[in-house]
Amino acid sequence: MDYLSDERKKSDFDVEAMKVAWAGSIQEFQLSDRMAKLVANDPVFEKFTRPMLGRKELLKNTLRKSAHAWKLIIDLRLSEEEAKWLRLYVDEPAYTDLHWGMFIPAIEGQGTEEQKKKWLPLAKKMQIIGCYAQTELGHGSNVQGLETTATFDTRTDEFIMHSPTLTSSKWWPGGLGKLSTHAVVYARLIVGGQFHGVHGFIVQLRSLEDHSPLPGITVGDIGLKFGNGAYNTMDNGVLRFDHVRIPRNQMLMRVSQVTKEGKIMQSDVPRQLIYGTMVYVRQTIVADASKALSRAVCIATRYSAVRRQFGSRDGGPETQVIDYKTQQSRLFPLLASAYAFRFVSEWLKSLYLDVKQRLEANEFSTLPEAHACTAGLKSLTTTATADGIEECRKLCGGHGYLVSSGLPELFAVYIPACTYEGDNVVLMLQVARFLVKTVSELGHKKPVGTTAYMGRVASLMQKNSAVQTGKLIFMIKTQTCFLYVTNQ
Secondary structure, X not given: OOHHHHHHHOOOOOHXXXXXXXXXXXXXXXXXXXXXXXHHOOXXXXXXXXXXXXXXXXXXXXXXXXXXXXXXXXXOOOOHHHHHHHHHHXXXXXHHHHHHHHHHHHHHHHOOHHXXXXXXXXXXXXXXXXXXXXXXXXXXXXXXXXXXXXXXXXXXXXXXXXXXXXXXXXXXXXXXXXXXXXXXXXXXXXXXXXXXXXXXXXXXXEXXXXXXXXXXXEEEEOOOOOOOOHHHHOOOEEEEEOOEEEEHHHEOOOOEEEOOOOOEEEOOOOHHHHHHHHHHHHHHHHHHHHHHHHHHHHHHHHHHHHOEOOOOOOOOOOOEHHHOXXXXXXXXXXXXXXXXXXXXXXXXXXXXXXXXXHHHOOOOOOHHHHHHHHHHHHHHHHHHHHHHHHHHHHHOHHHHHOHHHOHHHHHHHHHHHHOOOOOHHHHHHHHHHHHXXXXXXXXXXXXXXXXXXXXXXXXXOOOOOOOOOOOEEEEEEOOOOEEEEEEO
């Protein structure tokens, strides 16, 4: 029997309208739907063979799909927005994630106009492939503790990139192991024997002719990761430098410049802009959380409607699992969270775009708030999503443990989000520091934006709960929407 069809007939809301609400607009829905069908109907993008593939074949399979997707983008003359949705639905962790998601934004945010004119056309046409090399074997969240050095040589007008210790090895960057030709490398700037903070540098890693590593560069894949498939489709890599020289103009110099004479020149742009790329990436991570959780909830909901256990009377059918209150109390809050994360990600995108426009106009007052919001929501949504996917696996009983259910690989693909781009506990501590600072300034500085409520703290402390019934209400509040899901 088609139990799902029966369940859909019981819907008391407009499903088509809900699709548009999820997408954001009718235009966005039509665009995403068109790209989804394009991918679903192309046999090159099938996933059924992935559980049987070894590591090497997984990587080759991902490259084949990425190359085919890029060919479609060119042949069909897809717009930038269409290309974004196409890459999303291909749904393979691949080098292009870091190329488009971090390498290009780093240059856009931290490069001078001259540097952007030189590097961005090459990157956007995929004539060079880039990655983002910040994390090291010994340091991740502690950016100021990075050990890779970039020492300026005034005689040759070059920086000397060097990995002085084993722990200074760049470790984890996606696309680094086998594929990237270039990287934005973060290193300690040394000028005149003095340390001048951590800065980004564009470094060519491999020959554009035969793809071999350039002299002085050791680069390779770091090996298997957790799970079947998952991030084993990506060539996360290790990178070491042995006194590699690069031209002075390959230091990203929108924030700070180094002259030929070895002088440090600061621009009006604050140093926080160096972390602007991380703010952008964390904003996309929140959006990805809603997608990952919605997939898990979709699988668990459909399973719960089809699966029947106990409750049979007089030889009749057993009870659908979804009708049990215990199943609902575990599943429905996750459904609510998926929608909430989707809506708050749209708000976060608008916040980031506002900050980006302000940065372009050299107005930086909202950058600390944007950092706190993206850090806090990245931590909250990724933790909840990782736990939610695992809960969905349990809600599917033993069948949820099968690779064919889709949940094991979804979990393995997703859980690194709790660590990359900032460990979740560390990020929460950063948010706490921002909030404590805001509270300490209440007497002489009016809180604005997401902290405006603190200005009403005295009256808020006097409020009592107005709840009159025993209904369980889940309320997720953002500045732009409220979501109520009532479990009756």
